[in-house]
Amino acid sequence: MSTPCAPARPLAGLKHTLRQIRSERRVQQRCYATAQKETMPIQNFHPGAIMRGNHKPDNMKRIPVIPPPKSATTVCKDPISAVTQSQISVLDPTGARTRLFDKANIERAKVGDILLVRTKNGDPFAGVCLNVRRVGIDTAILLRNQLTRVGVEMWFKIYSPNVEGIEVVQRKEKRARRAKLYYMRQPRHDIGSVENIVRQYQRQRAMTRSSEAKSRDANSHKKKNNKRGSN
Structure with a gap:
């Protein structure tokens, strides 16, 4: 007659035991590591040695x-700018x-x-802007005029050292609706051609200059005569 066999242990029990063994091993490893760090003679390390952790010797440069x-x-x-x-x-x-040529200037x-x-270098050039x-600094103007019945256009940079002066000969009567x-x-x-307009402008300017010069001379003569009379 056969003897009865002992019942097999379920797998759930094996898993529980394995987990306990692993947890005990982790606790032992942590204890060994902390004990080793406490017993390490940090002050006796060589300055050129490789340091692990936040500990640094005092004699390092x-x-x-x-x-x-x-x-x-x-x-x-x-x-x-x-x-x-x-x-x-x-x-x-x-x-x-x-x-x-400032936009804020009305004139x-x-x-x-x-x-x-x-x-x-060269003759003056007049034309319609x-x-x-x-x-x-690269601000420039485009002028158009007719020379010998041929339309000529020239760009002038206003800040160029070659440009001595810019004068307004005649202003447009109505405001231009285009830029x-x-x-x-x-x-x-x-x-x-605008040659006739420019000549008339130059004549008027010469007349005004001559009248201003005559008035200055007359004032200077009057001052001299007054000084002589006072003496």
Whole structure:
């Protein structure tokens, strides 16, 4: 007659025992590590040895750290405008040309006006202003005139050292409704040559200068006579 066998242990019990064994091993490892750290002679380590952890010897040299240079944005927030203003102050110290084409100025030169540009190299050129290109120091104007019945257009940079002066010969009667008067290139809108207008302007200017000179001379003679009479 066969003897009865003992019942097998379920797997749930094995899993529970394995978990207990693993937890006990972790606690032992932690205890060994802490005990080892407490017994380590940190002060006797060589300075060149590799240190693990936050412990550092007292005789290690500190590396000097140079602070980074200041960025250009803190010194000058807008370097392009600063350079432009410095160049304009050198090329236009009086500020007359800047005011002549400044949008805030009511008496500025506008498109449609007849302008006279005097240059150091070459004859003066006069014409109708078709366009004013405002690009800081590269501000330029486009003038149109007829020479020997041929339409001629020239760009002039107002801050160029070659430009001696810019004068407004005649202003447009009505305000131009466009910023660029390129339609004046057509034959029906072209005003033609402006030589007669420029000559008349130069004559009037010469007459005013001569009258001012005569008045100055008369005032000087009067002052001299008064001084002699007083003596």
